[in-house]
Amino acid sequence: MTLFLVVVALAVALPWGAAPAARRLAGLLPPRAASLALAGAAVLLAGGTIAALAGLFHVPFLAGLERLRFTQVTAAWPAVVPVSCAAGALLAVQAVRLALAARRQRALLSRAWDLTGEGAAEGDVLVVPGEEAEAFALPRHRGRAARVVVSEGMLGALGPAERTALFAHERAHLRGRHHVFSAVVDLAAAAHPALARLGPALEFHLERWADETAAAAVGDRRIAATAIARAALAGPAGTGVRGGRFLSVSTGPVPRRVQALLEPEPVGPEGRGPRAAAAGLVAAVVVSSLLALGLAYGLHEYVEHAARRIVGP
Structure with missing residues (x-):
């Protein structure tokens, strides 16, 4: 039982340390790979937390696997019930937060279309x-x-070549289904508050992904950089017709994005970057796998030990 509780505690605590690590690792990768890594990390970490709490919640009911009466188990381990209730309460909170997050996303989309x-x-x-x-x-x-939504004011603020870059940027968001990445991380943050730290990082890398697509479409990185800078200066992000936050050419830390476009196209990390990124990703997979195995092993050992202690060998 002690091993099982340790595994659950690690699964719940892991996102607090893994989220900052994932953000640093994403900085070593090109925009597309960074976005995939951040979204994948959010899913794995949120899923691990939910699975750990679900396993802890079901511990008292596993006595049925060994045909033990529930009263026998609670008599032998009184702490099982309050611990399981606490896990159930956290699962209920997660369910409510997930439902509210999903509802908020749908309402925002409906409002924007209206x-x-x-x-x-x-x-x-x-x-x-x-x-x-x-x-x-x-x-x-x-x-x-x-649709790519653009206001008359934005069209008037940009020249013909910059408009082409603008449209290519927004189309990249739609073709790449970047809104799904954002929704996944938003839902993951509802499951574990530590994962909210991944949202701004993901937003930046999604914008950089679209920036690079726009630069390739117009064939001139400087034109793409100019379009982004002028669009950001022409009007504030997150106001007006949008009625909320959507992926936009003027979203995120614009100066960093413009500076990146004025540099050569990123082809991947160099030097120690690939080794560090690969080592970090492998470590995350290994830790997640070990926690899953430990969770399954802990449940098995708990049931077997309960049977031997209550019923006898």
Whole structure:
């Protein structure tokens, strides 16, 4: 039982140390790989926490596997019931937080679509009236196809080549389904608060991913950098027609993104970077696997020990 509790405690505590490590590892990788790594880490860490709590919650009921009466188990180990109740309470909190997060995402998407109702569609681009400069990727919703939403104010703030870069950036968000990455990390943060630290890092790398796609589309990294800088200066992010936060050309730390575009295209980490990133990812997989094995082993040992202690060999 002690081993099992240790494994559960490690699974619950691991995200507090793993989230900062995942952010540092992502900084060693190109934008696309970094985004995949952050989203994958969020899923693994959140899933491990939920699995550990679920296993702890079910411990008192495992007596049925050995045909033991529940009263016999609680008489031998009185702490089992309060510990299991605590795990159940945490699972209930996680369930409520996950439901609220999912509802918030759906409401935000519905509100954004409602606010763009006056827009004029031009292919996959939806031009909305207004002087405020805005542009963002709006995923498909309730049968309505995904669109690149841009305001008249944003179109007026950019030149022809910069508009091309802007559209390529937002289309990259839609083609890459970047909103799914954001939703996954948001839900993972609802399951474990430590994973909320991955959100800003993921947002930055998703924007960098779209930046590099836009630069490749226009064939000029400087034009892409100029488009991002002018779009950010033309209007604040997160206001106006959007009605909330969506992936946008002006999202995240814009100066860092512009500086990255003024440098050569990233082809992957160099020097010690690949070894550090690989070692970190392998370590995360190994730790997650060991915790899963330890959880299963602890449950098995608990049931076997309970049977021997209560019923006898």
